[in-house]
Amino acid sequence: MRVTTEKLPGVDSATVSLNEGRAVVELQPGNAITMAEIRQSAERNGFTPRDAVVHAQADVIAEGDKLQLQISGTNDRYEIATTPHVEDIQQELRKHAGQAVMVEGMIPAPKDLNATPMMQVNSVKPIPHQ
16 A cells, blocks of 8 residues: 555655555645545555544635635535534634635544535644745
């Protein structure tokens, strides 16, 4: 899986631990690869993708009361999953509506491919203006 994943456009490196059942995929800045492409690569290699821990730049999209994150450089959009700290996260995201932020969180493995993709956001950091 490591070799085929590293061949995907935008992938800097991939490390696979069969003992831990985990893959770490480092992406190049400005990449446009999607979570679906990474998961499809794993499936083609006989693996079942699980939840993904992510550190990504995302644009905060506010439409009425609804908040979404669009991963920069892609069309991947995620709604904010309900967690014990979701209100604090939503408040922080609203401060940055229409702006790019760095987010850390988890994207659950999809159980229903037709369901709206969700992200459990653990932290939000503004991107300093240059």
